[in-house]
Amino acid sequence: MQLPADFIHRMKTMLQDDSERFFSSYKDNKASGLRVNTLKIDVEAFKNLAPFPIDSIPFCRTGFYYHPADEPGKHPYHHAGLYYIQEPSAMFVAEVLDAKPGERILDLCAAPGGKSTQIAGAMKNQGILVANDIHPKRVKALSENIERMGASHAIVTNETPEKLANHFQGYFDKIVVDAPCSGEGMFRKDPEAVKYWSLDHVEHCASLQKDILESAYKMLKEGGILVYSTCTFSPSENEQMIEKLIDKHPDMQLMPIDKGHGINSGQPDWTESKLQSLHLTARLWPHHLKGEGHFVAKLQKNGRPTKHSIRLAKGISKKININDYRTFEKQALNISIQQPLFSKNSQLYALPDHCPDFTGLKVIRPGLHLGELKKNRFEPNHALAHGLPIDSYRHKVDLSLNDDSWKKYLRGETLQTGGDRGWCAVTIEGFPLGWGKEVKGTLKNFYPKGLRVNVK
Numbered sequence: 001m002q003l004p005a006d007f008i009h010r011m012k013t014m015l016q017d018d019s020e021r022f023f024s025s026y027k028d029n030k031a032s033g034l035r036v037n038t039l040k041i042d043v044e045a046f047k048n049l050a051p052f053p054i055d056s057i058p059f060c061r062t063g064f065y066y067h068p069a070d071e072p073g074k075h076p077y078h079h080a081g082l083y084y085i086q087e088p089s090a091m092f093v094a095e096v097l098d099a100k101p102g103e104r105i106l107d108l109c110a111a112p113g114g115k116s117t118q119i120a121g122a123m124k125n126q127g128i129l130v131a132n133d134i135h136p137k138r139v140k141a142l143s144e145n146i147e148r149m150g151a152s153h154a155i156v157t158n159e160t161p162e163k164l165a166n167h168f169q170g171y172f173d174k175i176v177v178d179a180p181c182s183g184e185g186m187f188r189k190d191p192e193a194v195k196y197w198s199l200d201h202v203e204h205c206a207s208l209q210k211d212i213l214e215s216a217y218k219m220l221k222e223g224g225i226l227v228y229s230t231c232t233f234s235p236s237e238n239e240q241m242i243e244k245l246i247d248k249h250p251d252m253q254l255m256p257i258d259k260g261h262g263i264n265s266g267q268p269d270w271t272e273s274k275l276q277s278l279h280l281t282a283r284l285w286p287h288h289l290k291g292e293g294h295f296v297a298k299l300q301k302n303g304r305p306t307k308h309s310i311r312l313a314k315g316i317s318k319k320i321n322i323n324d325y326r327t328f329e330k331q332a333l334n335i336s337i338q339q340p341l342f343s344k345n346s347q348l349y350a351l352p353d354h355c356p357d358f359t360g361l362k363v364i365r366p367g368l369h370l371g372e373l374k375k376n377r378f379e380p381n382h383a384l385a386h387g388l389p390i391d392s393y394r395h396k397v398d399l400s401l402n403d404d405s406w407k408k409y410l411r412g413e414t415l416q417t418g419g420d421r422g423w424c425a426v427t428i429e430g431f432p433l434g435w436g437k438e439v440k441g442t443l444k445n446f447y448p449k450g451l452r453v454n455v456k
């Protein structure tokens, strides 16, 4: 790999004696990781079920290394949302955040959703998770991943940090800023990233990050926690960024991060002020652990926590007739959704409990997408096949890994099931993949066209 001369020079200056080890890590293969989705399966159960060898990632409770030749992204368990494929060192960020059920959490730069889906798992679908990304295309991937992983309490937005900051001042208990960065930790994973790198690009990213952090600061409540991360090595996007934040907002205080497992401390020496508390930040280096590299800082906003009151989102208007939805619910589910419902353009959603008002924001997914109110009938959304506990589905078509019927389902073909039960959750070894409608012995396939795969 041809690394840029300016990059080599800077890394040699930063790492000195250790730089040789750093550069030799480019000869190794990238580390491949997956993270178990605890919204669908617990870690021990997954270890027993895993159809390929996996090895624990020491710094992430739910993370495992796999061998790339096993292609876990093509396995039906991936389609069922049992795991998320994620660069191992990136998994440390949400570990540091330590999300808890019931909290109000914002993932400000969230696409495609690695950290959001990890946070959702820790929250056990309780509380409010706002997963935002500025990029309209990337936010679509984020929304699909949130859906596949069954994060039913997540609201997906497509906003600028400034606009969100005007709306959610002092609202969040915890915020992650996994910032757009110069991606120096991506060179081994994506050699194309080398082409976009320049010293100017590093400085451009640093300026963007400063603005994003300013918005994050406004949205954090007093006593709240901010986790800032990048997948780059440049001090100007890492230690110096935190130095600037603390300089501007002295009420932001660095907090310790549990390290070990080859994780290093951040370097006060790489800043002008040599602020000693920067030791508390974490550096994950590709030559010290199995991962591509990350920087993580955890800060708390001083002050007495106050309960922020924001207007709650308005539920569905009484004018909208949801009888067809309730009929569907009786036919297909063992439960009745009790949360407030919300409807836009005939699409019906279940809002998370205590959902904040989001009027004026570009919301892609206000909670769990239940489906579409069509003329005289209701059609469930794919998200609903993933967003409920498994025993909520009244009728199931259980597919097995031992025959090819799951391949037919993922290709979008109809299946001959012999029954006449109406809407059924189609499962692989008991884990929902999507919907099918069983009529007179045939199961019509409702696996979304955009997700179908030509699996042989």
Ligand SMILES: C[S@@+](CC[C@H](N)C(=O)[O-])C[C@H]1O[C@@H](n2cnc3c(N)ncnc32)[C@H](O)[C@@H]1O
Pocket (backbone or CB within 6 Å): 090, 108, 109, 110, 111, 112, 113, 114, 115, 116, 133, 134, 135, 138, 160, 161, 178, 179, 180, 181, 208, 212
């Ligand atoms: C490092 S990626 C996030 C990865 C994501 N957190 C994950 O774990 O999957 C940074 C994201 O920031 C978004 N972004 C770029 N400029 C932004 C801005 N000004 N405000 C907010 N997000 C921005 C990009 O679209 C990109 O998806």
